C-alpha cells in the first residue's frame with residue numbers, strides 16, 4: 001500500500017512572516033492526519049523559520065530546487081547538504097517552470113537527483129508534457145524522455161526514495177485540471193516504465209503525484225485513480241482552507 005503524499009509547492013510566494021503564519025494554521029488544522037504524508041516547499045529564505053515552525057508536527061519541509069555541487073564557485077546556488085542541515089526532507093527537482101524559464105534539462109535534473117540522494121534528501125522529480133505535445137499525440141514520448149533522462153543511472157534502491165510528480169504543463173496554474181482518466185493514463189504509463197526499467201516491486205512501491213490545478217473540489221476523484229498517490233499543489237497550497245481540504249481529501 002502506497003501512503004498518499006500531498007506537497008505544497010509555494011513557488012515564489014510568501015515572506016517569512018506569512019510562511020510562519022500559514023504553517024501555524026496548517027499545524028492546527030492537520031494535527032490529526034496520520035494516513036497522508038504532508039510537505040510544504042516555501043522559498044529558500046523562509047526555510048529556516050519554516051523548519052522551526054513545523055518542528056515536532058506531521059508536516060515535513062521541502063525545497064523547490066537544489067544544485068548538484070557541494071561547494072565552490074557557483075554564485076547563487078545552494079547545495080544539498082545545506083538543505084539537509086536546515087531540516088529539509090524533500091526537494092522538488094525539474095519543475096516545468098525551471099525547465100522553461102531556467103534552462104533545466106533532463107541532464108541537470110539527473111545530476112540534481114543524484115546529488116540530493118547522496119545527501120539524504122528525497123527528490124520529487126517533475127515530468128510532464130506541454131499542450132502542443134499532447135495535441136500532437138506525443139504525451140507518452142515526452143514522459144519516456146523525461147523518465148529516461150532524469151533517472152539515468154539511478155539504482156533500484158535509490159528509485160524507492162524518489163517521488164515522481166506528473167505535471168502536465170497545460171494544467172499548471174490554468175485552472176484546467178487533467179481529467180481523472182487523463183491523469184490515470186499517464187500515471188499508469190509511468191508505473192509501467194518503472195516496471196520495465198526496474199521490476200514489479202519497485203513499480204508498485206514508488207509514489208506518483210499528480211500536479212496541475214489541484215483543488216479541494218477535484219482531489220477525491222483524482223485520488224480515486226489506481227495509480228495516483230498524491231498531489232503536488234501550487235496555488236491551492238497557499239491558503240490554509242484549500243490546502244487542508246486537499247490533504248483530507250487525499251485519504252484513500
Ligand code: 13P
Nearest residue numbers: 009172173212213234235
Ligand atoms: P497549480 O496547482 O497552481 O496549478 O500548480 C501546480 C504546480 O506547478 C505544482 O508544482
